[in-house]
């Protein structure tokens with residue numbers, strides 16, 4: 001199993017996944033929910049919330065690295081509440097059931113000639129889960145997925161149905177577009193899309209210094225730009241995506257896929273970390289420049305079959321290059337065994353209270369570690385560098401921030417907590433991890 005598309009898969013009775021154990025994608029979070037509830041309708045969901053007592057946690061597709069969905073009490077999954085509810089052809093908007101996985105959503109949008117304005121690296125998250133943590137792709141002028149939400153419906157732990165949008169219940173709207181599953185169950189989301197479109201992907205190997213020196217031009221000239229840097233290489237894998245009218249084409253599949261190569265090198269370097277610098281320096285031998293054109297969602301989503309753990313911080317956009325240089329210098333100077341590429345992206349500012357991009361154009365820098373290796377030491381070595389730039393952690397990716405530190409990073413923190421207190425006064429939607437990051441009422 002590579003992805004969890006359905007919570008049912010998590011309950012398969014296999015030796016490495018005993019019945020009753022929930023685990024996330026990277027397998028660093030596990031729990032034994034007393035009950036897993038999978039409503040098929042809003043009325044079933046409301047009845048369950050009203051009849052139940054004790055803690056409730058919500059899970060999407062289990063793709064967060066943080067223990068957001070962990071609970072030994074009741075776990076609610078909307079994996080049976082999926083699909084398209086309606087759309088507006090002129091405005092290019094669509095109303096979607098919040099449990100819909102993004103790959104299913106992409107197909108549904110194809111059917112009404114719409115496409116999402118941006119997507120992240122994979123398409124296996126549920127829409128509600130992606131929105132809850134401020135999931136994003138890359139594009140200096142494009143916000144995270146929460147910034148593409150026009151309105152949403154939320155059911156509070158008291159069983160109340162609330163609607164909000166830019167013009168209705170504005171405070172709730174600003175609080176709920178990044179909600180960490182702590183305000184209620186989001187059941188419906190209206191997304192702003194655009195007419196279905198094709199993207200041309202260009203992958204190149206470029207000198208790191210050239211890319212960083214010209215990053216403003218690259219950002220201005222490409223709708224999407226990102227690159228992958230390696231601790232012991234002077235070169236990066238540069239990827240740009242731009243809308244195109246060209247006919248779809250893809251390069252001939254390589255004899256060994258990039259993912260198979262990555263898995264092989266992860267296995268080798270976890271046993272022989274001394275080989276990392278040599279392999280990094282051979283980057284250009286393994287990754288070849290390529291071009292392809294396809295419908296947008298197929299270009300956005302890439303296979304990620306090699307499991308890893310990840311920490312990601314959102315750095316003020318203008319500080320991104322300096323922060324990355326410091327990280328690379330630290331890794332090299334201290335000869336840290338970090339094989340996985342570091343991903344560097346851009347995300348536009350928004351006005352969502354708990355969005356890591358709140359009022360700040362950001363450079364997004366992600367550190368990965370192969371899932372079979374310990375990641376805490378690597379991540380903790382690099383967190384102080386992110387702190388120098390007042391960076392904000394991705395809510396779904398590993399970090400050690402506490403509510404005291406987070407409150408300083410989010411100007412609207414108190415307002416968000418007030419909304420939380422109003423909607424969940426009994427704190428039914430909290431778990432241990434949420435206490436650490438959100439603190440007391």
Ligand SMILES: Cc1cc2nc3c(=O)[nH]c(=O)nc-3n(C[C@H](O)[C@H](O)[C@H](O)COP(=O)(O)OP(=O)(O)OC[C@H]3O[C@@H](n4cnc5c(N)ncnc54)[C@H](O)[C@@H]3O)c2cc1C
Pocket residue numbers: 025026057058059060061062063064065068069078098099119120121122124125126127128129130131132133134135136137179180181182184185186187304394395396397
């Ligand atoms: C391989 C991989 C690639 C990734 N790529 C990217 C990327 O490119 N960009 C990026 O930004 N992130 C990325 N992520 C992180 C991922 O997008 C986020 O962690 C996202 O939140 C996961 O969505 P999910 O559906 O799996 O939600 P889960 O991880 O299951 O839950 C996330 C949060 O959503 C809440 N939630 C779930 N359902 C509801 C609901 N109905 N109502 C209210 N709250 C709810 C949960 O309580 C929890 O707080 C990646 C993760 C992995 C494993």
